[in-house]
Amino acid sequence: MPDSPCGSLPSGSSFSEEERRGVYRAIYERRDVHSFLPDPVPDDVLGRILDAAHHAPSVGFMQPWDFLVIRDASVRQAVHRNFERATLRAAAAYAGEQRKIYDSLKLAGILDAPLNLCVTCDHARPKGSGLGRQTDPASDLYSTVCAIQNLWLAARAESLGVGWISILDFEELKAILGIPAALRPVAYLCIGYVTEFRRQPQLEEKGWETRTGLASITHFDHWGNHQQAAK
């Protein structure tokens, strides 16, 4: 793995306008991507996005994650078959117009993407000595997701698309990948270069769901107060 690129960065100071714009661009232009170009992801780029994930916040500095990088075609084929069965079972929940939209969605690019990545959480990792975990035992899962979101945003800055596959039989996935029983696979991601980053999420574009207005889910000082107090 290459060194992190932060050694030579200025630290602690304000961001330039362009640096700040980069952060917002990554946030707004990040997409859940399921169509990929076959071009391989260079090792140095992979190293940078994994190191970005590894610098996520974690409860008690526990760093409960592991990263399982998958390029092998036969492994990806086994995961793809797992996905196909799971998505067929999931489809049964939808009928009529909704089923039509469901069938039109592309929900995984396991075989197209040159790189797959499984991110796990180890609930029993002793690091951090339980600091912050006594009051919320799920906080190690939260740390793991912070790592995933770091990777997703760094990937966008590298012009890499990432798709998160939720529709899998996770017990079978653990068997395919040899993940120890006590660990929890949190995300199965497909990663690769793309022809485009859609302007809107696929689910918005295809009419599956609309974006909530931010004001309707923002409260002030007490739940249900949607107006700010006068200052």
Added chain:
Amino acid sequence: MPDSPCGSLPSGSSFSEEERRGVYRAIYERRDVHSFLPDPVPDDVLGRILDAAHHAPSVGFMQPWDFLVIRDASVRQAVHRNFERATLRAAAAYAGEQRKIYDSLKLAGILDAPLNLCVTCDHARPKGSGLGRQTDPASDLYSTVCAIQNLWLAARAESLGVGWISILDFEELKAILGIPAALRPVAYLCIGYVTEFRRQPQLEEKGWETRTGLASITHFDHWGNHQQAAK
């Protein structure tokens, strides 16, 4: 809430070197901050970081989060008392040198920070029609954490520090804030301007825990293979 700043941004194209550096700076310089300056956070800045959170990925485009912004001093005092009791209970788990370090840690800036933010997850929100949730019911929590990490990184780009308080009695917190019983508070955050962003995490600096080497938690194609296959 102001409009998102993305309207005028270029979309879909590559990042400039400086934009890309902004993303990595946010990732590497983000800290869990518990000491704050009293300066208020302007409404437009608050609007931008909340909108950044609101543009996180979510399972089925469910957007299961709510944002409860807390400035009221009496509410923050009640949460601070909750934290003080919880941290005293948590301290009992540590003895000797570890207890000394624990007692030296600053783990919350609830009263110092001009702004507190509770982010919740609504498991029962019908949006998204369950897409992606049949196989992993925790995926709505994951979406909520993606929103939190977006906000944390956007905050760094705005020179704002964010601290995540895990050591709270969350049932009591719900009562203080009036959060409906069915909802789950995922994060209680303190937000404000800071005197510095530490070069290292506090827990590393004070000797609570060390950073794991990335190579030791990276696997290739099958769990436990720490070497990449030859290409």
